[in-house]
Amino acid sequence: xxxxxxxxxxxxQDPRADESDVTRLNNLGVEAHARGGYAKAVLLLRQxxxxxxxxxxxxxxxxxxxxxxxxxxxxxxxxxxxAEAHLTRALDITRRNFGxxxxxxxxxxxxxxxLLTRKGRHAEAERVYQQALTVREAYPGDRSVxxxxxxxxxxxxxxxxxxxxxxxAHVRRALLRGESTWGIDHPQLAPLLNTLAGxxxxxxxxxxxxxxxxxxxxxxxxxxxxxxPIVAAVLNNLGVLALQxxxxxxxxxxxxxALQIYEDAYGPEHVEVGKSLNNLAESLRxxxxxxxxxxxxxxxxxxxxRLLPYDHPQTIxxxxxxARLLRQTGRKREASTMEKRAVEAFASRKKTDPTExxxxxxxxxxx
Numbered sequence: 001x002x003x004x005x006x007x008x009x010x011x012x013q014d015p016r017a018d019e020s021d022v023t024r025l026n027n028l029g030v031e032a033h034a035r036g037g038y039a040k041a042v043l044l045l046r047q048x049x050x051x052x053x054x055x056x057x058x059x060x061x062x063x064x065x066x067x068x069x070x071x072x073x074x075x076x077x078x079x080x081x082x083a084e085a086h087l088t089r090a091l092d093i094t095r096r097n098f099g100x101x102x103x104x105x106x107x108x109x110x111x112x113x114x115l116l117t118r119k120g121r122h123a124e125a126e127r128v129y130q131q132a133l134t135v136r137e138a139y140p141g142d143r144s145v146x147x148x149x150x151x152x153x154x155x156x157x158x159x160x161x162x163x164x165x166x167x168x169a170h171v172r173r174a175l176l177r178g179e180s181t182w183g184i185d186h187p188q189l190a191p192l193l194n195t196l197a198g199x200x201x202x203x204x205x206x207x208x209x210x211x212x213x214x215x216x217x218x219x220x221x222x223x224x225x226x227x228x229p230i231v232a233a234v235l236n237n238l239g240v241l242a243l244q245x246x247x248x249x250x251x252x253x254x255x256x257x258a259l260q261i262y263e264d265a266y267g268p269e270h271v272e273v274g275k276s277l278n279n280l281a282e283s284l285r286x287x288x289x290x291x292x293x294x295x296x297x298x299x300x301x302x303x304x305x306r307l308l309p310y311d312h313p314q315t316i317x318x319x320x321x322x323a324r325l326l327r328q329t330g331r332k333r334e335a336s337t338m339e340k341r342a343v344e345a346f347a348s349r350k351k352t353d354p355t356e357x358x359x360x361x362x363x364x365x366x367x
Contacts, residue, residue: 022052026066029073038077039307045070046185061104064093068111078312078349081118087112103146106135110150117157129154136205145188148174152195164199170196187223190216190230194237206245213238229272232261239279248287256281274303278318285325297322311348319345 025048032041050069052063067090072074074083091108098104109132116125131148136147151174158167178189193216200209216233224230239254259276265272281296301322304315319342326335 007262018185020055021200022048022055022062022066025051026069029069033069033073033076035264036270038073042070042071042077042079045073059093059096061093061097061158064090064097067093068108071115072111075115075118078309080115083115084112085278087115101135101138103139103144106132106150107146109135110146110153112265113157114153117153117160122157122161125157126154127158131258132318148178148188148192152192155195155199159195159199159202164203168196168199171199185219185222187219190219190234193219194234197237197241201241201244206241209241210238213241227261227264229262229265232258232265232276235261236276236279239283243279243283243286246286248283251283252280252287269303269306271303274300274307274318275314277303278314278321281286281325282321285321285328288328290325290329293325294322297325311345313349316342316345 026045029041029044032038032044037299045066049063049066052060052066056062067086071083071087071090074086091105091112092107096103099278109128113125113128113132115123116128132150133147133154136150148231151170155167155170155174156285158164158170169193175189175196177191178186178192182188195213197209197212197216200206200212211235217231217238220228220234235254239251239258242248242251242254255276259273259280262270262272262276277296277300281293282297283302284290284293296316299330300318301315304312304318308315319338321333323338323342326332327336350363
């Protein structure tokens with residue numbers, strides 16, 4: 001599976017409402033989302049939406065911004081049907097206020113395309129992305145971050161359809177535009193490099209994938225510092241790549257480094273900490289270091305149970321990997337219980353997210 005570097009753009013607020021409860025609640029929701037508190041973000045953004053509709057009217061642009069922010073947090077939480085309803089409404093409001101050919105409409109289209117990709121509706125997602133690109137390309141010389149994000153997301157959509165040639169063409173196009181505009185080490189290039197690495201990984205071009213990831217890591221370290229959580233995300237991706245190549249010791253080292261960064265940044269109870277624990281445990285299981293692996297699986301699962309819905313992808317992946325360990329160590333009854341829970345959660349998830357799988361893969365790691 002690809003390493004996706006989605007930049008989920010949480011829209012700016014209407015400057016005429018800087019002191020309003022709507023803006024305050026929106027900003028609090030955006031901050032909670034950035035910290036990984038997706039459930040809290042949804043609650044805050046629902047409050048913001050109610051305030052915006054009451055104070056500004058249901059068709060106001062700030063309502064569209066709030067709906068878009070809410071939809072993105074719902075995607076992160078795994079509430080894809082609710083997200084679709086909110087993102088579709090945000091797009092309709094934006095079209096009515098600004099027209100089909102406005103860049104703000106293109107942004108809404110791109111976010112909706114990502115949601116449709118997550119729901120496995122790839123043909124629809126591709127059409128939506130192409131509409132967004134048509135708007136963007138009407139502005140000659142457009143090198144905006146939003147254009148790069150749309151090209152990146154379209155590339156991922158094509159990747160999931162195993163259309164590797166077009167996927168590679170779009171991400172390379174975005175990279176070339178970005179490099180010509182910002183230079184070769186601009187932070188906005190890093191998500192594109194992550195996507196490029198995912199395509200190379202699918203083609204088993206291991207060295208090319210690692211080179212792209214190492215370049216992304218260097219860019220982030222230069223702009224953000226070596227201990228930033230985004231650097232940890234790339235370390236996790238490098239660890240997964242090493243795991244795919246059966247370089248278990250290297251993978252474990254990457255995961256441990258990422259885990260330490262996340263714990264320093266967020267504390268011991270955070271969804272990103274849980275992802276790294278799951279990946280680290282999987283690398284230890286692959287080396288038959290069962291006792292160490294189980295300690296990490298238990299902690300990862302406890303974080304999932306406390307912070308995420310029972311059928312969240314991260315919970316499913318952790319359950320499935322933990323069950324493998326239990327079978328590997330001859331604990332068949334415990335493994336069966338864990339597998340039953342994973343399968344039930346997966347069946348629930350599959351109804352709304354057909355792209356989801358049960359194995360550890362690049363969607364397990366931070367974006």
